[in-house]
Amino acid sequence: MSVAFVFPGQGSQSIGMLGDIADENPLYGEIVSSTYKDASDGLGYDLWELVQNGSESELNQTRNTQPAILAASYALWQIWKSKQGTMPVVLAGHSLGEYTALVCAETMGFSDAISLVSLRGKYMQEAVAEGEGAMAAVLGLEDDVIIKLCEQTSADNEGIVAAVNFNAPGQVVIAGNTETVAQAIIAANAAGAKKIIKLPVSVPSHCALMEGAAEKLAKKLISIDLDRPVIPVINNVHVTIENEVDAIRDALVKQLSHPVRWVEIINKMLAEGTDQIIECGPGKVLTGLNRRINRNIPTHPVFDAATMDKALEELS
DSSP states (O other): OEEEEOOOOOTTOOTTTTHHHHHHOOOHHHHHHHHHHHHHHHHHHHHHHHHHSSSSSHHHHHHHHHHHHHHHHHHHHHHHHTTTTOOOOOEESSSTTHHHHHHHHTSSOHHHHHHHHHHHHHHHHHHHHSSEEEEEESSSSEEEEEEEHHHHHHHTSSOOOOEEEETTTTTTEEEEHOOOOOOOOHHHHTTOSSSEEOOSSSSOOOOOOOOHHHHHHHHHTTTTOOOOSSOOOOOOOTTOOSSSSHHHHHHHHHHTSOOOHEEEEEHHHHTTTEEEEESSSSOOHHHHHHHHHOTTOOOOEOOSSSHHHHHHHHHH
């Protein structure tokens, strides 16, 4: 059996996530509580209180979303290890999830990662004022059609819109200036898109509007100690496994303003022998995407005590 772990990014958060796990299994709850306490200590505010009792709008602010999801995913990873679950041969994360993968691969310390992704969110928010950027998922068009459509719309409107998340066949996310994205949506509908969903995000990730944030992140990353990963991690930008810390830093910086190539990441895993995938984190967004990429590959979402126990049993 060859197992891969994947970790979700923004969009998987929800108020109350992991909240029932303490009642369902006290040991699991202890690990979750300890993980969020460590995160809160580093952030200077009670992250668990925000996740459990805050408002959706507050949780959805990028600077809060990123540490909240990283802490949730890392807590679930620690539970898996404590139960001596089958260890993966490869890791990957969707956007923010790449940081979780690097923490689990022991490349980056958890405390460093929590502080870093909080700053990452802050830098992203500062790069584009709220309301001036947008993202939308386009369903039912070929990748090349969306790429060309975005290029033409950007030129015609002297703005920025680009294909930024290649999530599954027939599902691509676009991002850019609010007005330019709106024009691209009109063009995509005219091109025959089956459905277009505007995403509830506060920043337009992975497009050229994030270059300013990437420059700030690069300066911060220099001060973070990194080690060679003990488990291979496939990165978002190049769809490669990097072992040298300078290459890992470079990929994280580029990730902010370059597309997430999720279809290629999953296909690379499968081509190299992966036959089981665990989605480790809140929700099951990646499980849905992975099944669209290849419906024959077993994907197990792990986000509470019941799904954890089920996956542990099935992969034992």
